Amino acid sequence: MANSKRSYTDDVPPKVEALVRERCLGLPEAYEEPAWVGTRWKVRKRTFAHLLGVEMDTGHLVVLAVHSAGEELDVLRNAGHPYLQLGWGRDAVGLVVDADTDWDEVLELVTESYCVLAPKKLIEVALPLDDINKACAREKSIRHGHPSTLHLWWARRP
Numbered sequence: 373m374a375n376s377k378r379s380y381t382d383d384v385p386p387k388v389e390a391l392v393r394e395r396c397l398g399l400p401e402a403y404e405e406p407a408w409v410g411t412r413w414k415v416r417k418r419t420f421a422h423l424l425g426v427e428m429d430t431g432h433l434v435v436l437a438v439h440s441a442g443e444e445l446d447v448l449r450n451a452g453h454p455y456l457q458l459g460w461g462r463d464a465v466g467l468v469v470d471a472d473t474d475w476d477e478v479l480e481l482v483t484e485s486y487c488v489l490a491p492k493k494l495i496e497v498a499l500p501l502d503d504i505n506k507a508c509a510r511e512k513s514i515r516h517g518h519p520s521t522l523h524l525w526w527a528r529r530p
Contacts (some may be wrong), residue, residue, distance in 0.1 A: 380409040383425035384434050388469055392423050395479045396407070396434060399486045402443040413482075423469075435466040436478065438485035463488065 389411060396402050396413035402420070404413050410424025420467055422437040440448055445463055448455045454468040467473075467481060 376487075377429060381425035381427055381432075382410055383432065384410060384423055388434055389423060391475060392478065392482075394420065395475070396421050396484050399483065400490075402486070405457045415486060415490045418489040420489045421482050426466075434469040436481070437461075437464055437466050438481045439463045439488045440465055440481075441488050446486065447458050464506055 393404060393411075393413075397404065397424075399420075401416065402413055402415050404411060406412075407419070407422055407424070410422060410423040412419045414420065420439060424435055424437070426433045428434050435456070439461070441463055445465065449457050450463045454470070454473070456466045456468065458464050458466045467478065469478075
C-alpha cells in the first residue's frame with residue numbers, strides 16, 4: 373500500500389465518526405475540529421487522532437491516523453493490514469477502519485496517541501489509577517506467599 377497513489381477525502385460514514393468521537397472526547401481536555409480533510413481530535417493544539425477517507429488504486433478506505441512511539445510504532449508500521457504507513461509524520465501510523473475493526477483496540481490506540489502528545493499532567497488524569505490500584509490489590513491477594521506476587525505490573529502482557 374505504501375507505493376499506491378492516494379488522495380484524501382472527507383468521505384467518512386457518520387456512524388464511524390461517532391464511534392471514534394466517543395473514544396477521543398473521553399480523554400481530558402480533548403476537543404474536535406475540522407481538519408484540512410476529515411475530522412481531527414486535539415489536546416492543547418496537538419492532533420492525537422485524525423479520521424479521513426483515502427482514495428487508492430484499490431478503492432476507498434476510511435483511515436484513523438494516530439501517533440505512537442518506540443517499539444509499538446515499529447510493530448504497527450510493519451504489521452500489515454489493517455495498519456498502514458501514512459506518508460506524513462515521523463511517528464504517525466494509520467488504522468484502516470472497516471467492518472472488522474476492534475473498537476477496544478481503537479480506544480487503546482487513541483489513548484496511546486494521546487499519551488504520546490499530551491502534557492504529563494493530563495496523562496496522569498487520563499490513567500484510571502484508582503482502578504489500577506484496586507485490580508493490583510485484588511490480584512495480589514489471590515495467591516499470598518507465592519513468588520509471582522512480589523512484583524505485578526498493572527498492564528500484564530503475554
